[in-house]
Amino acid sequence: VKNSYGTQFGEKGFMYVSYYDASIYQETKTAYIFTNTVKYNKNYQTDFLGMNDYLRPNKGNVIYYANTYNMTENDFLAAVGTWFDRKGVSYQFRVVINDKLIHQQKGYSPYNGYTTIKLTKILPVKAKDEVQIIFKSNAVPVETDSRAHYQKDASLYSIDGKNWAYVSKHKATASLKLYTVDRATIKPVSTSNVKKSRVGYSATFYDDKG
Numbered sequence: 147v148k149n150s151y152g153t154q155f156g157e158k159g160f161m162y163v164s165y166y167d168a169s170i171y172q173e174t175k176t177a178y179i180f181t182n183t184v185k186y187n188k189n190y191q192t193d194f195l196g197m198n199d200y201l202r203p204n205k206g207n208v209i210y211y212a213n214t215y216n217m218t219e220n221d222f223l224a225a226v227g228t229w230f231d232r233k234g235v236s237y238q239f240r241v242v243i244n245d246k247l248i249h250q251q252k253g254y255s256p257y258n259g260y261t262t263i264k265l266t267k268i269l270p271v272k273a274k275d276e277v278q279i280i281f282k283s284n285a286v287p288v289e290t291d292s293r294a295h296y297q298k299d300a301s302l303y304s305i306d307g308k309n310w311a312y313v314s315k316h317k318a319t320a321s322l323k324l325y326t327v328d329r330a331t332i333k334p335v336s337t338s339n340v341k342k343s344r345v346g347y348s349a350t351f352y353d354d355k356g
Contacts, residue, residue, distance in 0.1 A: 182262050185331055186224060190215040190277075190324040192300045193289035196260070197229040197321040201286040201313070203305055210304040211286040211313070213322040214278045221326035223249075223269040226279050227262045228322045229287035230255035241269060242278040262325070268332060279322055282307065288318040 153159040192213055203209045226239060234254050241249040248269055255261060271277060286303050301313035301320035313320050 186325040188326045192319040193321045194292040194294040197287040207284045210307045211320045212280040212302045217275045224327045225325040238282040240280040287321040290318040
């Protein structure tokens with residue numbers, strides 16, 4: 147296991163865990179699955195250390211939550227991240243930029259825990275743009291009782307998706323992150339490897355608007 151403290155920790159920065167030692171799993175019950183290698187340049191979030199509780203609807207199994215972020219630079223929206231309490235949760239989310247609906251997406255949670263969800267479409271944004279992520283799920287993952295200052299209008303939740311309340315009234319904030327990439331991360335389309343055939347060929351091109 148490689149640590150984050152530097153080479154002075156353990157054996158030149160590494161430590162060893164036995165295959166037969168089950169005590170770590172019994173204590174932490176945590177597994178990290180790294181399937182996303184995108185080099186995001188910014189992470190917008192309102193929580194400080196991550197989710198430690200859920201807000202759940204009193205009736206039914208559907209609830210909405212939203213976070214609003216102001217962009218600091220010209221970038222491209224690439225992914226959102228949030229928590230699920232189990233595998234197979236049906237979710238939907240919307241991306242609203244400057245009060246205009248730009249993108250919608252849905253899916254199912256791959257497992258219990260935190261998940262980074264790549265957008266199916268790269269979305270360009272400009273500095274000072276207001277971006278709101280509106281999420282529909284079965285529960286609102288929140289961070290409570292941290293040392294962070296919870297901004298009143300940064301996180302909202304709703305039972306019906308129409309009437310909204312501040313998450314901050316529960317002394318909490320929604321764990322709903324937004325990831326961006328810069329222009330250099332978006333690889334240009336290359337035609338050098340395109341093979342011609344009798345039925346021709348196809349390519350996908352992306353302009354400044356994604």
